[in-house]
């Protein structure tokens with residue numbers, strides 16, 4: 405997989421992709437990342453990449469021509485037909501389904517903005533898709549681009565040590581993860597749930613599914629609505645709610 409990032413801060417991109425699952429994937433050659441800086445395509449003496457918005461208002465807007473030329477250079481570094489993805493607060497919300505779709509793209513360009521955003525004509529001219537990470541304000545698109553790269557690259561065959569674990573991820577089955585514990589059995593007066601110590605694997609599977617269902621209902625009911633429940637799950641969730649002295653007590657800060 406070949407990825408090009410268009411960014412005014414190339415160090416922000418290259419500096420953080422060296423570690424972890426992603427770093428290993430790049431070291432193994434499963435994916436390559438290049439960065440193109442629009443400033444290298446600015447033609448004036450000050451290498452200007454931004455300007456004041458038409459119509460007035462705060463902040464600056466990225467200039468059309470340097471960004472267009474940077475995207476063109478990024479495209480040229482990829483096989484023909486590579487998709488161009490703009491990161492912007494106006495984009496479609498990025499999710500695991502989109503990450504899985506992008507896993508099948510042999511190459512793509514991620515365009516990270518700064519300042520108040522892009523000149524809309526860049527979006528019209530070059531964007532195949534606009535993605536947002538969600539309803540919060542970043543100071544630029546770089547961290548969004550890094551999040552997208554991380555989410556996609558870890559799905560590449562061979563990126564994870566254990567091939568199974570990508571499919572066991574939360575969201576793949578539409579539920580949040582169950583609680584996890586490791587040694588010791590007791591710490592600061594807190595104990596591991598007894599069922600996990602018992603070795604009854606059917607009981608453990610049921611308990612984990614029940615915890616996942618309960619947490620998903622209290623924290624992310626939107627995920628459950630989308631997914632639906634089979635009979636066993638409805639029973640486990642009913643028992644979970646019946647066993648809770650206070651609904652939502654498993655939420656931190658409540």
Ligand code: 9D3
Nearest residue numbers: 491492520536537538540541542544545548
């Ligand atoms: C929404 C706020 N905008 C109007 C006042 C100004 C603005 C703030 C921050 C415009 C662009 C940005 C930079 N953000 C991104 O480039 C960005 C982003 C984000 O801020 N939140 C979630 N996902 C993304 S993807 C790119």
